[in-house]
Amino acid sequence: xxxxxxxxxxxxxxxxxxxxxxxxxxxxxxxxxxxxxxxxxxxxxxxxxxxxxxxxxxxxxxxxxxxxxxxxxxxxxxxxxxxxxxxxxxxxxxxxxxxxxxxxxxxxxxxxxxxxxxxxxxxxxxxxxxxxxxxxxxxxxxxxxxxxxxxxxxxxxxxxxxxxxxxxxxxxxxxxxxxxxxxxxxxxxxxxxxxxxxxxxxxxxxxxxxxxxxxxxxxxxxxxxxxxxxxxxxxxxxxxxxxxxxxxxxxxxxxxxxxxxxxxxxxxxxxxxxxxxxxxxxxxxxxxxxxxxxxxxxxxxxxxxxxxxxxxxxxxxxxxxxxxxxxxxxxxxxxxxxxxxxxxxxxxxxxxxxxxxxxxxxxxxxxxxxxxxxxxxxxxxxxxxxxxxxxxxxxxxxxxxxxxxxxxxxxxxxxxxxxxxxxxxxxxxxxxxxxx
Ligand code: UDX
Numbered sequence: 184x185x186x187x188x189x190x191x192x193x194x195x196x197x198x199x200x201x202x203x204x205x206x207x208x209x210x211x212x213x214x215x216x217x218x219x220x221x222x223x224x225x226x227x228x229x230x231x232x233x234x235x236x237x238x239x240x241x242x243x244x245x246x247x248x249x250x251x252x253x254x255x256x257x258x259x260x261x262x263x264x265x266x267x268x269x270x271x272x273x274x275x276x277x278x279x280x281x282x283x284x285x286x287x288x289x290x291x292x293x294x295x296x297x298x299x300x301x302x303x304x305x306x307x308x309x310x311x312x313x314x315x316x317x318x319x320x321x322x323x324x325x326x327x328x329x330x331x332x333x334x335x336x337x338x339x340x341x342x343x344x345x346x347x348x349x350x351x352x353x354x355x356x357x358x359x360x361x362x363x364x365x366x367x368x369x370x371x372x373x374x375x376x377x378x379x380x381x382x383x384x385x386x387x388x389x390x391x392x393x394x395x396x397x398x399x400x401x402x403x404x405x406x407x408x409x410x411x412x413x414x415x416x417x418x419x420x421x422x423x424x425x426x427x428x429x430x431x432x433x434x435x436x437x438x439x440x441x442x443x444x445x446x447x448x449x450x451x452x453x454x455x456x457x458x459x460x461x462x463x464x465x466x467x468x469x470x471x472x473x474x475x476x477x478x479x480x481x482x483x484x485x486x487x488x489x490x491x492x493x494x495x496x497x498x499x500x501x502x503x504x505x506x507x508x509x510x511x512x513x514x515x516x517x518x519x520x521x522x523x524x525x526x527x528x529x530x531x532x533x534x535x536x537x538x539x540x541x542x543x544x545x546x547x548x549x550x551x552x553x554x555x556x557x558x559x560x561x562x563x564x565x566x567x568x569x570x571x572x573x574x575x576x577x578x579x580x581x582x583x584x585x586x587x588x589x590x591x592x593x594x595x596x597x598x599x600x601x602x603x604x605x606x607x608x609x610x611x612x613x614x615x616x617x618x619x
Contacts, residue, residue, distance in 0.1 A: 185262065188212065188266055189264065191266075192268060194303060230510040254288075263300065264302045298363050299327065299329045317329070394447055395454045400436060437598075439597055439598045444513060444515075498524055499532045501535075504572050506573075511538070516597065531552050542554075559580075592609075603618055
């Protein structure tokens, strides 16, 4: 099948590359010409495991094409995925201007049936607005449908998630749209991955409800971690004990310095606003946000408790990305923690396997902020090591060597990467989250 994907960001690239891998002919429409040039050479502008290989495969087979021209995209196929950004506005609601633009430009350029599919996360009933916009700008009588097909992929395992989904959710209003979506996803449903067909409003809501629920799980366990610290219990074991209950499940019960990234913070905010717009107060989610925000304060308290003052202290930071296996720093705890350390007079030596480039664009290196190309270099004569992202290479680090390199063996681990007993045995003064 021919597929057009509008937007060459995380979602668009993964969607396009995976649909091409599944045997479709895909055209990705991306506004930024330099990005298109780069993509045509098979170079992904983002770091995502497996994506480069799929881009290369699609380009070599000729089933993955790129353009800056939306008209070309609309002409290319009857199936058009909307994968543009829907960032937060200051009031927490989603900025849908890019979705509106795609609807408008599709309407102006279409001469035959089109199925417009929202893949970007949008508030419930956005499909109505997309429909209305297409109708308004359509100057011929051309049939079309609007569907919702939210993506649930996680950064760092996006390609895997796309090809091995827990579920595929499709919200449609016509038989024609339903058949197209079923055919498109057949390679996955044939393997047994479940496909849930709903109306578009339900599909749209499933996305916000899912992400908000997961964020709630994280804030819940983080609050339990605070309780553990006050009472001498161990949050890891509490999570394990809770997780055996199949109604709860162990996933997303890792205590730490809070959720970040491009989805959870934005989606929780949007869901609160969606409820507010229809006269409902989703107070539960407001509390989820509050607990999440307090993680940074709690972590900095730990740092101060361990070091007393930060002025002129040499502090190593391991991890800048909002989570491992990505170079993404959007809403990463590091964005709040590092400037706070600098403000208090510390000299920061930061290392991340992938995210340094992005981070230094916001915080350029200087006398007090040094980026190192290696984790051991960062800890040389440091008076504390802070762990902000649980990259596997940190868990595998030679901690004896780290202890020898450090001036003081103080580790404040925001992601519970290490076992407290082991760290103590190695001679570290070790602080973590929700554990003695
Ligand atoms: C999330 C959803 O998982 C995905 O389904 C949706 O499509 C997009 O948003 P992503 O933002 O890529 O994906 O990352 P995810 O792995 O879900 O982690 C989100 C944040 O929660 C990270 O900051 C992570 O560190 C944090 N987290 C996750 C925890 O603090 N504890 C956990 O137990 C799990």
